[in-house]
Amino acid sequence: MxxxxxxxxxxxxxxxxxxxxxxxxxxxxxxxxxxxxxxxxxxxxxxxxxxxxxxxxxxxxxxxxxxxxxxxxxxxxxxxxxxxxxxxxxxxxxxxxxxxxxxxxxxxxxxxxxxxxxxxxxxxxxxxxxxxxxxxxxxxxxxxxxxxxxxxxxxxxxxxxxxxxxxxxxxxxxxxxxxxxxxxxxxxxxxxxxxxxxxxxxxxxxxxxxxxxxxxxxxxxxxxxxxxxxxxxxxxxxxxxxxxxxxxxxTHYPLEVSDEVALIRQEALLVADVGESLLEILARFVRNLRGSAAVDQRSGVSARFAVAAAETIAAAALRRAAVTGEHPAVARPVDLEAVPAVLRGKVEFEPAEDGRETEHLVHLLRLAVAETARERFAGIDLGPLAAAVEDGHLVATGENVPASEVLTALPELPLLHEVARRAGAEPDDPPGRLAAAVELALESLYLARRLAKDTDDDTAVYGR
CATH class of the missing domain: 3.40.50.300 (P-loop containing nucleotide triphosphate hydrolases)
Incomplete structure (x- = not known):
């Protein structure tokens, strides 16, 4: 009773x-x-x-x-x-x-x-x-x-x-x-x-x-x-x-990045492991949208956008795991590429920006990646990583590239342990977590124009 x-x-x-x-x-x-x-x-x-x-x-x-x-x-x-x-x-x-x-x-x-x-x-x-x-x-x-x-x-x-x-x-x-x-x-x-x-x-x-x-x-x-x-x-x-x-x-949207991350973590139904650094990128991405003159701010940019974005990159990771046999499924920065195309309709742009919506989304997403990497890797010299890639250790990534290939493409660098730690990964974490940290560092070098990135269909290669 x-x-x-x-x-x-x-x-x-x-x-x-x-x-x-x-x-x-x-x-x-x-x-x-x-x-x-x-x-x-x-x-x-x-x-x-x-x-x-x-x-x-x-x-x-x-x-x-x-x-x-x-x-x-x-x-x-x-x-x-x-x-x-x-x-x-x-x-x-x-x-x-x-x-x-x-x-x-x-x-x-x-x-x-x-x-x-x-x-x-x-x-x-x-x-x-x-x-x-x-x-x-x-x-x-x-x-x-x-x-x-x-x-x-x-x-x-x-x-x-x-x-x-x-x-x-x-x-x-x-x-x-x-x-x-x-x-x-x-x-x-x-x-x-x-x-x-x-x-x-x-x-x-x-x-x-x-x-x-x-x-x-x-x-x-x-x-x-x-x-x-x-x-x-x-x-x-x-x-x-x-x-x-x-x-x-x-009411208002979250005032701090940490609050936005906590909200995404609380509300998103994630079918794969999504690290804190990726959630931080999404949080900064949404905040960039709310500050963009190209977006109709009268309608706002809902917190549901960030939640849907997190669920999208988790789904991309799960799909890659199914294709490559990787386990467990872990989201990596490469999965962010799915966000603009899938969620473009959830943001209302100013009429003058008709036809440039994807361009704005890609730009603001890259800006969020750069901001997050700058915050996470502050005080670290990523020069040895850039030098290793320029010496011929090209790193390929993509929606069909497993984490193990990303990691084996690089020589053993003490720097990578600190990169992983700053990105929220530990040495004994699954390869996907470590590869996500490495990809974030490589993408930050690319955005800083210290490395090149060649994209072909569903594969991107970081090189000289």
């Missing part, structure tokens, strides 16, 4: 256990404070916001404010909203069979009030998990008032109830989220008349449906996301609704 199955099952048992109902905002406040006092992280899985967004959000929740998060695509707004649901009690009591998950000690609908009066202490109680108390809706132009708030149910009318009977109402998403969190993604995409229907919910905490005099004291926390340009400049959100949000919090 699980823990919640041993909890009170009737109102009488609930009262005997001295249970006290709490509003949803009070519940979130007290649970958040308990986590902060215990030194625990209230926001597991949220990366890069610890000094900026999260303190603002915590203050807003402690103040009991409804919140709107403003940010470009791929900044983790939805992930952050879902994390708020984790601040609810794990289990909470509700009237068994209640349409709105009403608290057994605080019924609000006519049907539940009547049942509570009839059954008294025998009113049955069920327990709702917090995952059922977080409701998310993507705002679309075809969303109706009935979807969000409710409408008259013709089936109930056909059963013989009069149109004036409040029990003919079919409740929408917001009242069904009573005692929980309601999240609306892309709030400005709601039509203005639909936004009007939320005004009462957010201020008076009740709903009005087709002139009914029904008043439900709803207990909800309203949270939403929006693009800053839609929310602040274009007038796509009505002023009264905007005024009802107690907090407007701006």
């Amino acid at each position: 699980t823990a919640h199955e041993q909890l009170p099952r009737t109102v009488g048992e609930l009262r005997a256990a001295s249970h006290q109902p709490r509003g949803v905002k009070t519940e979130i406040t007290e649970n958040l404070l308990a986590l902060l006092r215990a030194g625990q992280d209230p926001w597991p899985g949220i990366v890069g916001f610890s000094r900026t967004v999260l303190p603002q959000l915590e203050r807003a929740l402690l103040a009991g404010h409804d919140v709107v998060l403003l940010g470009e695509r791929g900044q983790g707004k939805t992930r952050l909203l879902r994390a708020i649901g984790g601040l609810l009690d794990e289990w909470t009591p509700a009237i068994a069979g209640s349409e709105l998950h009403e608290h057994p000690l605080r019924p609000i609908t006519p049907a539940s009030v009547r049942r509570a009066a009839e059954l008294g202490d025998e009113l049955p109680v069920t327990w709702i998990h917090r995952s059922q108390r977080y409701t998310e809706k993507l705002a679309t132009p075809d969303t109706s008032v009935g979807d969000l708030v409710g409408d008259v149910d013709p089936v109930k009318v056909a059963e013989g109830r009069s149109l004036g009977d409040p029990e003919t109402i079919h409740f929408g998403l917001v009242p069904r989220s009573h005692r929980g969190v309601v999240a609306i993604n892309e709030l400005p995409d709601l039509a203005e008349r639909i936004q009007v229907s939320l005004l009462n919910v957010m201020e008076e905490r009740d709903i009005q449906i087709r002139g009914y005099t029904l008043r439900l004291p709803l207990d909800v926390l309203m949270v939403a996301t929006a693009n800053p340009e839609d929310y602040t400049n274009r007038g796509r959100i009505i002023t009264p609704l905007k005024d009802r949000f107690g907090a407007e919090i701006r």
Whole structure:
């Protein structure tokens, strides 16, 4: 028997256990404070916001404010909203069979009030998990008032109830989220008349449906996301609704390369081993895209781009391992060549750059490689490696070249041990890890014009 199955099952048992109902905002406040006092992280899985967004959000929740998060695509707004649901009690009591998950000690609908009066202490109680108390809706132009708030149910009318009977109402998403969190993604995409229907919910905490005099004291926390340009400049959100949000919090892309790397590592589903140096290259690549005048920065460059890029190079490594019989599959810098072609459509460029998209991507990716190599190999003289290649030790690499061939092409150089260590590889690591470090050093020499690189179909050769 699980823990919640041993909890009170009737109102009488609930009262005997001295249970006290709490509003949803009070519940979130007290649970958040308990986590902060215990030194625990209230926001597991949220990366890069610890000094900026999260303190603002915590203050807003402690103040009991409804919140709107403003940010470009791929900044983790939805992930952050879902994390708020984790601040609810794990289990909470509700009237068994209640349409709105009403608290057994605080019924609000006519049907539940009547049942509570009839059954008294025998009113049955069920327990709702917090995952059922977080409701998310993507705002679309075809969303109706009935979807969000409710409408008259013709089936109930056909059963013989009069149109004036409040029990003919079919409740929408917001009242069904009573005692929980309601999240609306892309709030400005709601039509203005639909936004009007939320005004009462957010201020008076009740709903009005087709002139009914029904008043439900709803207990909800309203949270939403929006693009800053839609929310602040274009007038796509009505002023009264905007005024009802107690907090407007701006999100952002990771500020540090290390945060970007941590985010990629956390979110990417990698089918092969991808070293930290390669993830750092992808992180710098994405940051270069966000700073490029050729890219439409109004649409942003989503963190999902870097995640998809990491998964792409892992897939390239897995394919090479299958072709060459190499094991385990380890990504190398040569696999980065697959990124521009595969992911070009995930970035929006300025109209003037039409036809030059791949050129820009390749340039910014090479810049990221050079920046990463410069950071990783700072203070190391790569001259002996360049000299070895110029002396005739040509190194071939490509999507069909195994790591062992990359390593055996070079003579034994003490320098390579330091190169491997700086790139995050150890001497006893698989050949793929060591070859990845060597390739990064060779590519940095090529980008610095200290070596040549001849490319033929799927093979590249570093030489004099």
